[in-house]
Amino acid sequence: MSDTQHVAEAYIAIWNDQNPTTRRTQIEALFTEDATFVDPLADINGWDAIDQLIAGAQSQFAGLTFSVAGNADGHHNIARFTWHLSAPNTEEPIVIGFDVIALDDTNRITQLHGFLDKVPA
Numbered sequence: 001m002s003d004t005q006h007v008a009e010a011y012i013a014i015w016n017d018q019n020p021t022t023r024r025t026q027i028e029a030l031f032t033e034d035a036t037f038v039d040p041l042a043d044i045n046g047w048d049a050i051d052q053l054i055a056g057a058q059s060q061f062a063g064l065t066f067s068v069a070g071n072a073d074g075h076h077n078i079a080r081f082t083w084h085l086s087a088p089n090t091e092e093p094i095v096i097g098f099d100v101i102a103l104d105d106t107n108r109i110t111q112l113h114g115f116l117d118k119v120p121a
Helices: 003-016 020-030 047-060
Strands: 031-039 042-045 065-075 078-086 095-103 109-118
Touching: 003 020, 003 047, 003 065, 003 078, 003 095, 020 031, 020 047, 031 047, 042 047
Parallel strands: 031 109
Antiparallel strands: 031 042, 065 078, 078 095, 095 109
16 A cells, blocks of 8 residues: 555544544644645644544534545645545445645645535535
């Protein structure tokens, strides 16, 4: 597995981790302390804000699961990947997103830029 794919899968695993303690530990391991996160619904930075954003999404989308869709692609310190948010036992994702991340020399996320390609009406 490439480093880029590993980072994408570790990132998505955080969104599925319902335990606040382990989720926070994973956030601190994967993101730099001053990481920025920008998407159509958020413009935040730092571990606390990222943790709060993810906890809020988990509450809003209880019972749904995030997954990496396909392979992550990257070069230099930039990577991109598509993700899905799906209900159990369904083939069609409810939400499809596309994220671009910047990594530091240790493969920790310094910046995340997210896009929503499909959202419910």
